[in-house]
Amino acid sequence: MIDIDIVTLSRLQFAATAMYHFLFVPLTLGLSFLMAIMESVYVMTGREIWRRMTLFWGTCFGINFAMGVATGVVMEFQFGMNWSYYSHYVGDIFGAPLALEGLMAFFLEASFIGLFFFGWDRMSKVGHLVVTWLVAFGANFSALWILVANGWMQHPVGAVFNPDTMRMEVTDFMAVIFNPVAQAKFVHTVSAGYVTGAMFVMAVSAWYLLRGRHQEFAKRSMAVAASFGLAAALSVVVLGDESGYVTTENQKMKIAGMEAMWHTEPAPAAINVIAFPNMEKQENSFAISVPYLLGIIGTRSLTKELPGIVNLVDTAHDKIRDGIEAYVALQKVRANPADAEARAVFDAKWPNLGYGLLVKQFRTDIENATPEDITKAANSTIPNVPVLFWSFRVMVGLGFYFIAFFGAAFWIASRHKLGEKRWTLWLALFSLPLPWLAIESGWLLAEYGRQPWAIEGVLPTFYAASGLTLWDLAISLALFLAIYTVLAIIEVVLMVKTIKKGPLDHNPFESAPAGAGVLPVTAAAAPKL
Template identity: 50%
Template sequence: MDLINPTVVDLSRFQFALTALYHFMFVPLTLGLTFMLAAMETVYVVTGRKIYKEMTQFWGKLFGINFAIGVATGITMEFEFGTNWSMYSRFFGDMFGTPLAIEGLMAFFMESTFVGLMFFGWDRLSKQAHLAVTYLVALGSNLSALWILIANASMNVPEGAHFDPDTMRMQFDSFVHVVFNPDAQSKFVHTSVAGYVSAALFVMGISAFYILRGQHKQFAARSFRMAALFGIISTVAVITLGDVLGRMDYEKQPTKIAAIEGLWHTSKPPYEPWILAALPDDAKQENHFEIGVPFVLTPLITHDFNTPITGLHELEDAAGPRIQSGIEAVSALRRYGETHQQADLDVFRAHEADMGFGFLATRHAPGQDVTTLSAEALPQVIEATKPDILPNVFVTFWAFRLMVFLALYFFALFAISSYVSLKNRLERNRLLLRLCLWSIPLPILATEFGWITAEAGRQPWTVFNRLPTFLSASTHSVSYMLFSLAGFAVLYSIFIAAELYLMFKFARLGPEAHDTPQTSPDHLHLGGAASTPAAAH
């Protein structure tokens, strides 16, 4: 494999990160709002109260804006795999493309079809039929996330495929192993529930805005209460499922979990502290200004008090034999490609599991060719390659902590909001309402930090332990990459501007006027002096 200009690789990575982070701003809200709409409409169908229909229609309008922008950003991102990551697409296209194709056929078309019925079918369908359509939209959006995360999980824990030395590709083997990849299941549930948290705080924050302005009080109070209860359940679930995902990383991607915890040396159970804050130094491979809680790290990661967690130094040292074995695999693979001798194939098969480490060593070999290394040069190349197996610890460490700290903040906010709402004291707690309003963007940031943790922690691999990132990009020129990067930045900035303009416009307009007198059965007591029309005035 020929090495690609490092600047092109960096620009390709930056462009994909930019487009993925932009796209992921819309995904969580779509995932969560669909089930919140289904819950609101269920209450409407069961109770017959018109206010819940109005709630479903209003929040559905904001969902529609977000859904449309999300689709536009997602389509452009998928084209990037072919344009900017052609080597990755060639090497891993069967594994990655199959789930994405199913996502388009099964989930995206299903979701898109029923979205139209959900918006325009209120007067054309019965209550029960329209409710079924809303649930199908929710199912479709979450199935879409499932198939995308199955594709992503195959990159992190490649299962259900084998490498074919004749085609130089990962060949699809087992649909069952791909679909039921444990990493995929953990990621799907964790990501989906994170979307529910985003939707809950979105609804709660806008409802708080109306209560602060004295508008749409019944509508806002009911929406606030449903969102707060939905949010606290979702936050508990996302924290619990995050623990499951961390356990998966501990078993399958030890370098990622060590980077997440800033663990440079193997832990000493049970005393090892969980580091709350530090400044990891990737150059010196140590932490500065550590603040930790002792006796927490070992049970948190291993679920017992006695199992040590391998540190980054030890993982780096352990990579030496794998790099040497990988160089033998790459050398045998090249000979087999030239001669097709069974003996070369046998040597390759014996070292195939370490092939990716041989690819990783190519940029340190003279002429980027590990197949011609002399006995004297081999140890030098191995030593130069060993640090490359580590991700960027500073980025991974802090992305994870910011995600966790925000999750704990959401739990406290939802818990307090639920209590205040159930006690009918919302209008008395204006500081809490303002906090909810200004917290609307935070779940999106938390999911972005989660994505950064997952993807930065997987480096230096696009396909973990199989294909390094620096070999995965297309052979573009730097000028082409700068041009396309600028184009994507402008295009996606327009999308975000359109999303914010429409969201602010329709959120400020609010739902249709529907506040009813105090004697109405739909009246919801808000507490405090503002509980009567005269006092509210």
């Protein structure tokens, strides 16, 4: 039997390190483009202030990027460390986008980021501008490949199970890359990053205006961020809707869960605006709903039905029985590869093999599963409905808020009235954490909503974990907790310090004072080194 404590701790560790990593990624995605835009204006107009803007936001970018790199390595290694059966089972498909991410995208971004910081006085203006754009494109390509990998976890296309190698193998690589789930998720996710970058620039600039510092710098930065942010906020909501629509096609349970829809309703279904889902009774204790709306949004039609949770559990029973048959046939094929009859059964039933494996939570010999085991396994396909329901609403609510916020900012900026109303500046400052809240809610919805699956319908999460010991996980969790906490504090302190110091007020490349940008060590203390 698989040790469920190990699985739970492994999940906790993966979730914590992934969500922590994603505190830094969105800002990288957004700020890189904002820097590239600002530097483009500098190159086109030759006005020094735009270079100072690029340098300052670049410094913030650098502090954030170091954490992104540091925490990203962890993600790449953890599949093998904590999810070794997963790595074997789907590595033939899943490994490729990760390798391509390194080869095509991360190399580009990470190599040129060094030149971005160190190449200012060694390259032509246009040359350096190209470097900055390459960093931005590299960062975004990275996201593309990671989301191709993630999209495949949500919607595993273009692969079959091979009984000889006991794993999934790719049959159609184009299908994996052009997976509609991956494409929708990619644009949705990078747009969310742009919103984050824009909000960061808005909030920091607003703080300068509130303090009466760096007015020209702040107003220009805000004007760029407002227009970039508005486009991004519109994109994130529209593509979010697309992402949701694609999900209705292949992750019906996730949709039913995030809408707290327990039973199939006649089309078009009503939407629950507010609900208190009760997992035990499988109903909502309280709900305010709007008729027809969910059916129209979710299926983009008036006649298609969306299945409810309870109905999906019923369907799962059949799939589990099919999956057990596939499992039994697989045992026969492995014992005797020439058994044509068993192979035919397996070929017909293998797509539900993963459902059969769900029973392994309850017994090892799943071929002897009782109807009670099958019911337990079918019920385990229900995700945590209240968490999904509310994280979805937090994300969507904030998405609409961002459209309003950046729309208003864009309006104010285009009339050259930035900073005239102080309350708008306070609003910008206090909106700073909201993109992160929206993004983490989004990931919670996407990944927690995928449970109990590591690969939707193919590989249950509990079955994918490594056979580690409790000590292994206790040590690694404690180390991550300690290091990530300390680094989070340091990162915030340095970011605040950088922001308080503000942008340079002179041209650093003409009359550079010694050690500009780096604080010299105080003379008295120096000899102790």
